[in-house]
Amino acid sequence: xxxxxxxASNFAIGLAYMTLGVLGILVNMGTVVMIxxxxxxxxxxYTLMANIALADSVILFITGVACGxxxxxxxxxxxxxANSTFLYPFNEHEGPRYVLSALHVSAWMxxxxxxxxxxxxxxxxxxxxxxxxxxxxxxxxAISGSLATWAIxxxxxLAGTFPEALMGIRQDMFTWSFHxxxxxxxxxxxxxxxxxxxxxxxxxxxxxxxxxxKIRYVKKKISRNKLNQNSANRFRKQAKLTFQFFYPSLxxxxxxxxxxxxxxxxxxxxxxxxxLIMLHVIWLVNHTCNPFIYAYFNDRMRLTYGQLMTCSQxxxxxxxxRVSHTFTQGRHTSRRSNGAKTNRMSTRSNRGGGGGRxxxxxxxxxxxxxxxxxxxxxxxxxxxPFYDSSEGWRESSDEEEERPMSRExxxxxxxxxxxx
Numbered sequence: 001x002x003x004x005x006x007x008a009s010n011f012a013i014g015l016a017y018m019t020l021g022v023l024g025i026l027v028n029m030g031t032v033v034m035i036x037x038x039x040x041x042x043x044x045x046y047t048l049m050a051n052i053a054l055a056d057s058v059i060l061f062i063t064g065v066a067c068g069x070x071x072x073x074x075x076x077x078x079x080x081x082a083n084s085t086f087l088y089p090f091n092e093h094e095g096p097r098y099v100l101s102a103l104h105v106s107a108w109m110x111x112x113x114x115x116x117x118x119x120x121x122x123x124x125x126x127x128x129x130x131x132x133x134x135x136x137x138x139x140x141x142a143i144s145g146s147l148a149t150w151a152i153x154x155x156x157x158l159a160g161t162f163p164e165a166l167m168g169i170r171q172d173m174f175t176w177s178f179h180x181x182x183x184x185x186x187x188x189x190x191x192x193x194x195x196x197x198x199x200x201x202x203x204x205x206x207x208x209x210x211x212x213x214k215i216r217y218v219k220k221k222i223s224r225n226k227l228n229q230n231s232a233n234r235f236r237k238q239a240k241l242t243f244q245f246f247y248p249s250l251x252x253x254x255x256x257x258x259x260x261x262x263x264x265x266x267x268x269x270x271x272x273x274x275x276l277i278m279l280h281v282i283w284l285v286n287h288t289c290n291p292f293i294y295a296y297f298n299d300r301m302r303l304t305y306g307q308l309m310t311c312s313q314x315x316x317x318x319x320x321x322r323v324s325h326t327f328t329q330g331r332h333t334s335r336r337s338n339g340a341k342t343n344r345m346s347t348r349s350n351r352g353g354g355g356g357r358x359x360x361x362x363x364x365x366x367x368x369x370x371x372x373x374x375x376x377x378x379x380x381x382x383x384x385p386f387y388d389s390s391e392g393w394r395e396s397s398d399e400e401e402e403r404p405m406s407r408e409x410x411x412x413x414x415x416x417x418x419x420x
Contacts, residue, residue, distance in 0.1 A: 014071030021064015025287035030054040044142035051146035055111035101165035102157040109153035119207035136185035175280040
C-alpha cells in the first residue's frame with residue numbers, strides 16, 4: 001500500500017507543494033531585494049547570484065504554487081487520470097498554459113546558464129585574477145551575462161511552446177515535466193534541452209574542479225608557511241565565498257538529473273506514486289535552500305537577512321520621522337519662551353568676539369581631520385592592487401605589497417606639500 005493515497009492525502013500534497021513554493025519565493029526574492037538595495041553586494045558574483053534567485057522564484061511559482069493548486073482545486077481526488085497532463089482549469093484556456101510553459105523553460109535555462117557563468121567567475125577569481133581575464137569579473141559583464149541568459153532562455157522557450165506547449169503539469173506524475181514522448185517534436189525538444197543543460201553543467205564542473213585544485217594547492221602553501229599572512233587572509237576570504245556557491249551548484253546538478261530522468265523512469269514503470277511525490281518535493285527543496293546556504297557561509301549576508309526579516313530599516317525610518325516630528329513640534333512651542341534667553345546668549349557671544357571665531361575654527365579643524373582620516377582609510381583599501389580582494393585573489397609577496405603602497409604615499413605627500 002502506498003503512503004500517499006486518498007482524498008485527504010491529495011489535498012495535503014497540493015498544500016505541501018504550495019507551502020514550499022511560497023517559502024522558496026519569499027526567501028529567493030528576499031535575496032534579490034537584499035543584493036539590489038545594498039551597495040556592499042554590488043559585485044559580479046552577487047549579481048549572478050541574484051539572477052539565480054530570480055530564476056528559482058519563477059520555477060517555484062510554477063512547480064510549487066501552480067502544481068499544488070492543481071491538486072487542491074480538483075473535484076475528483078480519488079484517482080488521477082493517466083491522460084490528465086495539464087492543470088485542470090487551463091484545459092479550456094490555452095493562454096495560461098503557454099505562459100507557464102514559456103516562463104518555466106526561460107527560468108530554467110537562465111538558472112543553469114547563470115550557474116555556468118558563476119563557475120567561470122569563481123575560476124577567474126581564484127586561478128586567473130592576475131591575468132587579463134580579471135576584466136570579466138566586473139559588474140557590467142555580470143549584468144550583461146544575466147540578461148543574455150534570459151534572452152537565450154526566451155528563445156528556447158518560444159521554440160518549445162509554440163505552436164504547442166511541450167511542457168506542463170503532469171498530474172499523472174505529480175509534477176511539472178515534458179509531454180508524452182510519442183510526439184517527435186517533444187523528443188527533439190527534450191534532446192536539445194538536454195544537450196544545452198549538459199554543456200552548461202559540464203562547464204560549471206570543469207571550473208569548479210580547477211578551483212578546488214587551486215584551493216588545495218594554496219592551502220598546502222599556507223600550512224608550510226610559504227605564503228605571507230595578508231595574501232593568505234585574502235585567499236581564505238575568496239575560498240569561503242567560492243564554497244558558498246559550490247554547494248548550490250551540486251543542487252543544480254541534482255535538479256537537472258531529476259527533471260530529465262523522471263519521464264523515462266516513469267514510462268518504464270519504475271516510479272510509483274510515493275517516489276514521484278518525493279522526487280518533486282526534493283526538486284522544490286533544491287530551489288528553496290540556496291538562500292539558507294548563503295546565510296550559513298556568509299556572515300554579512302546572515303546579518304542582512306536578519307535585518308530584512310525584522311524590517312530594521314523600516315523601523316529605523318519610522319523612528320527617525322517620529323523624532324524629527326517631535327523635535328519640530330517642540331521647537332515651535334518653545335520658540336517664544338526661549339526668545340529672551342537666546343537673545344541674551346547671542347549678546348554675550350557678540351561681546352566675546354573672538355570666542356565664536358575660535359569655536360568655528362576648532363569645529364572646521366575637526367571636520368578637516370575627520371575628512372582626511374576617511375580619505376586615508378579609503379586609500380588604504382584601494383591603493384594596493386593586491387588588496388583588490390572583492391572580485392578575486394592573486395598570490396603576492398611582502399615586497400610586492402609594500403612597493404605600490406610606498407609609491408602612492410610618496411605621491412600623496414608631494415601633492416600635499418605642493419598644495420601648501
